[in-house]
Structure formats: C-alpha cells, structure tokens
Amino acid sequence: xxxxxxxxxxxxxxPSRNGKLRLMGEYFAAxxxxxxxxxxxxxxxxxAFDEAKPSQVRALAAARVDPELLGWSYDFVGDLAETVSLxxxxxxxxxxHVPTLSEIVEKLKVASRNEVPGLLEPWLDALDATGRxxxxxxxxxxxxxxxxxxxxxxxxAEWGGVELGRIEEVWHGxxxxxxxLFDWLEGRxxxxxxxxxxxxxxxxxxxxxxxxxxxxLDARDYLAEWKWDGIRVQLVARGxxxxxxxxxxxxxxxxFPDICAAMPPDVTLDGELLVMRGGEVAAFNDLQQRLNRKTxxxxxxxxxxxxxxxxxxxxxxxxxLRGLSFAERRxxxxxxxxxxxxPALDLSPLVPFTSWDELKExxxxxxxxxxxxxxxxxxxxxxxxxxxxxxxxKWKRGALTLDTVLMYAQRGHGKRSSFYSDYTFGAxxxxxxxxxxxxxxxxxxxxxxxxxxxxRNNTVRRWGPVREVGPQIVLEVAFDSVHRSTRHRSGVAMxxxxxxxxxxxKPYRDADTLxxxxxxxx
Amino acid sequence: xxxxxxxxxTWITTTPAGLYCEPGGFHIDPLVPVPRAxxxxxxxxxxxxxxxxxLATPGTIAxxxxxxGELTAGSLQPLDYGQPVAIDGVEVRLIPAGHVxxxxxxxxxxxxxxxxxxxxxxxxxxxxxxxxxxxxxxxFVTEATFGLPVFRHPPxxxxxxxxxxxxxxxxERCHVVGVYALGKCQRVLALLRRSGYEEPVYLHGAxxxxxxxxxxxxxxxxxxxxxxxxxxDNLKGKIVLAPPAATxxxxxxxxxxxxxxxxxxxxxxRQRAKARGVELPLVISDHADWDELTATIGEVAxxxxxxxxxxxxxxxxxxxxxxxxxxxxxxxxxDEDE
Ligand SMILES: [Zn+2]
Ligand SMILES: [Zn+2]
Numbered sequence: 001x002x003x004x005x006x007x008x009x010x011x012x013x014x015p016s017r018n019g020k021l022r023l024m025g026e027y028f029a030a031x032x033x034x035x036x037x038x039x040x041x042x043x044x045x046x047x048a049f050d051e052a053k054p055s056q057v058r059a060l061a062a063a064r065v066d067p068e069l070l071g072w073s074y075d076f077v078g079d080l081a082e083t084v085s086l087x088x089x090x091x092x093x094x095x096x097h098v099p100t101l102s103e104i105v106e107k108l109k110v111a112s113r114n115e116v117p118g119l120l121e122p123w124l125d126a127l128d129a130t131g132r133x134x135x136x137x138x139x140x141x142x143x144x145x146x147x148x149x150x151x152x153x154x155x156x157a158e159w160g161g162v163e164l165g166r167i168e169e170v171w172h173g174x175x176x177x178x179x180x181l182f183d184w185l186e187g188r189x190x191x192x193x194x195x196x197x198x199x200x201x202x203x204x205x206x207x208x209x210x211x212x213x214x215x216x217l218d219a220r221d222y223l224a225e226w227k228w229d230g231i232r233v234q235l236v237a238r239g240x241x242x243x244x245x246x247x248x249x250x251x252x253x254x255x256f257p258d259i260c261a262a263m264p265p266d267v268t269l270d271g272e273l274l275v276m277r278g279g280e281v282a283a284f285n286d287l288q289q290r291l292n293r294k295t296x297x298x299x300x301x302x303x304x305x306x307x308x309x310x311x312x313x314x315x316x317x318x319x320x321l322r323g324l325s326f327a328e329r330r331x332x333x334x335x336x337x338x339x340x341x342x343p344a345l346d347l348s349p350l351v352p353f354t355s356w357d358e359l360k361e362x363x364x365x366x367x368x369x370x371x372x373x374x375x376x377x378x379x380x381x382x383x384x385x386x387x388x389x390x391x392x393x394k395w396k397r398g399a400l401t402l403d404t405v406l407m408y409a410q411r412g413h414g415k416r417s418s419f420y421s422d423y424t425f426g427a428x429x430x431x432x433x434x435x436x437x438x439x440x441x442x443x444x445x446x447x448x449x450x451x452x453x454x455x456r457n458n459t460v461r462r463w464g465p466v467r468e469v470g471p472q473i474v475l476e477v478a479f480d481s482v483h484r485s486t487r488h489r490s491g492v493a494m495x496x497x498x499x500x501x502x503x504x505x506k507p508y509r510d511a512d513t514l515x516x517x518x519x520x521x522x
Numbered sequence: 523x524x525x526x527x528x529x530x531x532t533w534i535t536t537t538p539a540g541l542y543c544e545p546g547g548f549h550i551d552p553l554v555p556v557p558r559a560x561x562x563x564x565x566x567x568x569x570x571x572x573x574x575x576x577l578a579t580p581g582t583i584a585x586x587x588x589x590x591g592e593l594t595a596g597s598l599q600p601l602d603y604g605q606p607v608a609i610d611g612v613e614v615r616l617i618p619a620g621h622v623x624x625x626x627x628x629x630x631x632x633x634x635x636x637x638x639x640x641x642x643x644x645x646x647x648x649x650x651x652x653x654x655x656x657x658x659x660x661x662f663v664t665e666a667t668f669g670l671p672v673f674r675h676p677p678x679x680x681x682x683x684x685x686x687x688x689x690x691x692x693x694e695r696c697h698v699v700g701v702y703a704l705g706k707c708q709r710v711l712a713l714l715r716r717s718g719y720e721e722p723v724y725l726h727g728a729x730x731x732x733x734x735x736x737x738x739x740x741x742x743x744x745x746x747x748x749x750x751x752x753x754x755d756n757l758k759g760k761i762v763l764a765p766p767a768a769t770x771x772x773x774x775x776x777x778x779x780x781x782x783x784x785x786x787x788x789x790x791x792r793q794r795a796k797a798r799g800v801e802l803p804l805v806i807s808d809h810a811d812w813d814e815l816t817a818t819i820g821e822v823a824x825x826x827x828x829x830x831x832x833x834x835x836x837x838x839x840x841x842x843x844x845x846x847x848x849x850x851x852x853x854x855x856x857d858e859d860e
Binding site: 012019023065073087414 | 670671672673674676691692770771772774775779782790791792793795796797799800801802803833835836839840843
C-alpha cells in the first residue's frame, strides 16, 4: 500500500502529462501482482466500495481525537480525508501489519457497512500519513489526482510497449486485477482473447482539414456527411450484453438507459450521441445535462431525450466489417437500418455534392443547430483504429469570433507557473465590462511573454494567483459556439474559447458587446 | 509556589512593542525600536534593526550585522550559550533553541521565579545548530507556528530521499527547492550531504551570503556554487536552492525545465502545497511540530504556559486540558513563513 500511496501522492503534485506517465510506468514496472492490477483499477475508476462512507471516517476520527482539535484542524485543512489522515494518532512502537492494496480491496469488497469501520481502524493505525490519505481517498472514491482512465491506460501501453488501441480492445473483456493483461504485456502469454464479449473497438478518427488544403484532394474519392455537435460513441451489443462507449472507451451506458434499451442485439455501430426533440438536434448544453448525471431520473430522461445518429457499422451479427470499404459499410449500414429501425437511433445522411466549392457552400450555409461542419471520408477507406493520415477529414465551419477586453489574468500550472497565462475576458454591457469567458491557449510563446509582462505592469489588484488589470488589451477570441448558462454572470458560456489574435492596436472601447455575443446563441 | 516568591505575570507583560520584562527594563524580540532588546534569533519577525542596545548570541549578532549593517543597533552585546548576565537584578541566560544558527531561548530568573521564552524552536536534531535544551521553569512562553495536531513532521531523511528519488526519475529536469535564506537553506544542504549527495548544489544569489556566514561559524555544507556560474544545460538534474518566491517567478524561467520543490512544514497540507504551485513538497521544518510542542510543555514542568506566534487556540486548549494555566498572547508581527 505504501508504494501505491506514494504514487498517488506524486501524481497529485505532478502537473505534466509526461511526468504522470513516467510515474505510472515506474510503478507498473516495480509493483508486484496483483498489487499493480488493483492500482490500475483504482486509477481507471473501476474500484468502488459502496459500503464505505465519509461519515464512518469522521466517526472513527472523532473517537480517537479531541473533537475541538479535530474541528479546528478540519477548518484549517478543508478536506476530511486529508484531515483524518494527518491527525490520526500514530501508535507508538509497533504499528501492526501494514496492509497491501490487494488485502484492502479484497476485504472491503465483501464487507458489510457495519464491518467497514472495524477494517479501516487497524489499517489507519498501521499506515503512515500518506498511506492513510490514499486509503481514505480510495474508499471515499475521491482520488482527484488528475489522471483519467485513458491516461492510466496510456501509461500501461507505454510501459508494455504496445499501442494504446490494443489495450482498449481487450480492456472490456477483463476484470481487475487484470492478471492476463500483465502476463501479456510481460510476454508470459499471448494477448487476452476478446471473443464474444461486448468489447470496445478503438475509434477511427479524422484529421482536421484547413480550407486551403482541400484543393489537393479529388472530390470524386470522397463521401461527405454532417459532423454533428454531440459526442462520438460506439454502440456494442452481444446477445443481451449492451455497452455504450465514449470515444475513450469508457462505458457510459448507465447514464443512457434510453439508448441501451433501443440497442438491437449483435451489432457494433459508430455514431454521435445527441439530445434530440422531434427530429431536431438540441444544443450541446442539453446533452451536457445528461452527461453530468451518472444515473438520470425519469424527468431528466423525459426533458432531455437522447438519440444516436449513426455514421458507420463495424460488425453485423458475427461478421467483422472493418475490412470493407466505407462505401460498402455504408450500404450495409443502410440495409441493416432498414431491417432494424429503432426509436432513438437514426442514420446520419450523406451529403451529395459534385465539387468542393459546392460542398463548401453547403457547409457554410448550414445553419442547423448541431452541425459543426462536415466529415469527408474516402469511399475506399477501411475502418482503421486511431487517426490515420488521409482517409478521413473533419472540415469544420469557421469558428465564431468576438473582440473582448482582458480583465483578469491568472498564473498557469506546471511549466507555465511563472507566467500569467490564463485570461478572463469581458464584453461590454453599457459602460460595464462583464466577464464572458476564460482562455489559456491560442498564443505563441512570444505573445505569452509579452502578455505576461503587460499584466505585471498593469495590475490594479491582486488576490493570490489572480491579477486584475485595467481595461486596455483587446483579445479577439475564437470559439465554436455559445450557449445559455446560469452559472455565469453574463448568462452565456462559450464552447472551446481560445485567443485568436491579440489586438494591441484596437481601442478597448471598440470591443464587442454582450448583446453581440447573445446574437450568436445556438 | 511560595508566597514569598514573585509571580512572573507581575513582572513580565505584553506591550504594544512585544514581551517586556519590567525589572530588567528589556523587551524580547521587540516589534519597534526600544532602548534595550534581547533577540532570540535572526529571522525577520524576531530581529529588527534600530534598537539602542541588543543582547543576543554571537551567531544571532553576526546574522543581524549581515542583514542590517550599520542600522543593526547602537550597541551589540554578544552572550554565549549558558553564560549568566545580570540586568538590574534580573538574571538572564541564553540557551539553545535548536531553530537556526545562534537561536536561543531566554531564561529569566527574578526573585526565585523563572520564565523561559522559547522563541522559535524545534526538537529534532539539526546538523547546523545546537540542539534545544529543555529548562524547568514557572512560566513557559512557547511558539505555536504548527500548533495543530495535523502537523507532524516526518523524519527529515525520508523527505530528502523523496528529493533524491525525483532526481533519479527526472534526470533532465532542474530541481529547484524553495528554502528560506536563514536556516532552511543550510539545513537542506547539510541533510543532503548526510544522505550522501556529494555534487555541487547551486544557490540563488539571495542565499549565498547567509550560507557563507554558516561556513564561517564552522558548519560544513559541502560544495556550493552560485547558480549563475553554471552554464544553462549543466543545471539539468542538479539541485538549485532559491527563496520560495523565486521558484515560481520569472527568475525560474532561466532554469532548464524546472521542477519546483519546497522545504517547509506547511507542505504537510496538500492543498497548501498545490496552491503554491509546488510539484514536490518536502516537509522539512525548523519549527516544533504538534508532538514536539506538547511534549516540550510537559517537559519543562511550568505551571503556566503562554502561547504566541501561530495557531494559539488549539495549544491553549490542549494545555488547559492537561491542567496548565494557559493563555494566548496574541502578539502581532509574526510571520507565518518559516
Ligand atoms: Zn524563526
Ligand atoms: Zn518566527
């Protein structure tokens, strides 16, 4: 457990992706089985101890520590698991048996709610402060160490010397502590069999295409379809087993029982998850309402009905279709859909065109909500996981832009911690500037240095890492769309805002108004 | 206590300038210039320039001279550890506090009663200064920087191991460690040497003077170099010590891919460490942790305990529950930084 605790601790403090990968790789290389398998399960969010509750942790501490001291300490630290881990009185001399992560997992998995405190107490006595912190974070499911399931799998892939896609392919056929996976990665046995399990097939992704690049492509080689503004998903059904996978291979089926119910047996489909009402795609914000809930109540299901618009078919019954051309798969998809029409599933239509100019006009003319642009797919492209160069492109509509005024700057993280690199910008409402968004990308290193210098010289107030600056700098901000939001003072929220240009030349009084932004609402 | 003996609270008081001994006519660590001051140690929240007469250990006087130069004081009286001196019928001794070079507790005897003012102190061994000497007394005035039971400093060696492990895991990154110029810097150097690290350690300019002063006082710290003397790429995989504020500010951009570490007792609390942008927190403190504070109160056998300099309420609560007369002094002017 101590080694795993040290890993969690180091991951929490390491901001860079590469640093995190290296820490996890080092751990996988050094930790024994099945310890590292359980650790992998913890990192990928697949460990849950439903019978362990924060209230039990609080009660355990209150029984050991003066309540007044516990209260002051909690006020100071601000986090229960951390307070308890730090304040727990260390037993003098013999501390008892230090549990392994495997022991902890195996005992907690079968414990009833009443048994949990009796298990935790001797472990807390035996572990050091970091160990106690890791234990309490683990049982209360609050790791928050900045590691996604995908990043943990990437670390595993790098350490094992295989492609991430190979890990994702076998992942859903396996259960913690993943012994066959480690055996395979260390060369002791062949890759685990996927067999008839409803496993995830890593997606085929498209490359972005700039308007200028289109001339180099032959329009006759490509089919076009709309790129919908939802999230890409894969529907997998094998018999009664049904899975709805996100593009990173996380099973999000529990949040979308309506989609799972609509899923036909024995098929693998690729599509876009959307909220749809009466055949119309709703704003991305509506989909967000569904994505935010692990298990939706009936009202949410009714108010935000989910649907999947299908792009592709990868498997039909026992037949793997990935080796067919896209044009052929498209025919199979249409034939399959004619046989198996379903509520909550429909086909994303192909967009007929004869020239790129015609297609560009169609793209820019499409004002439908939910259309982000076009997908171009070579008619002869096989389904290849990853992001191969050439067969598929996404050709987005030009981004929206707004001239805004820089209001606050905040220090960045990691490599950028010495720079004021996170910028909050505002738009005019009458004589007042209202913050409308925050961006921390889109500028060059040179521009960052210049902005940083400017912020330091023009600070009017500071709180901790934040500096307020006087109105002067106009930032032309690019964003994909804008939505209503009750969480922002402006009442609107931008999607993917980034700095497009720094308008050193433009008088700040001439920046855009909130009204102008509201006119762009989708 | 016999009725013929004095009660310390009748002759030692708190004033706006700080703690004051009436019969001796001196202040301890005064906040504003006074005619007569006794200074526990050289940190800025204890030693200030401009007093008329200052009594302190030779180490503290040297530190004050290097910080304040001409402004240090009208006259400076060095007093070695353990040597008594009489000030208007009050007997004063300085004994080691184990905090930094020259740091002292002040032992004041007057009419059969004894007061000990701890100044800042710690109990664990520190190769760069004399160890804390517990001294029985009637009234103990204790610091409480880490006066909450969540503060329990781990063994120094483990924290230094964390730094050395990180160096082996990220050998292409410059490890810049935030340390205070007086005490922490030299302690980290000494601990590194004790753990077998023999390479030169690079210093930010603000740390050079104090480190040289320690060496003049016979504290061996191994090879140190000003960071500016190393070509940029030579700092990859090296340790650079710098004042905490410099580690995440513009100066650090000149280092190759810096990994920011910080040596401080505050690093015990993760959110504090995260908020400061620290990537490698090292819990190394020059102050007593909760266990040391509570053990010391028991050890000096005082009937009365005054608590100052930090989180006072928890330590007062603890001491009261243990049967001491305890109160919080709420003196101002203390600095949370170590
Ligand atoms: Zn001090
Ligand atoms: Zn102090």
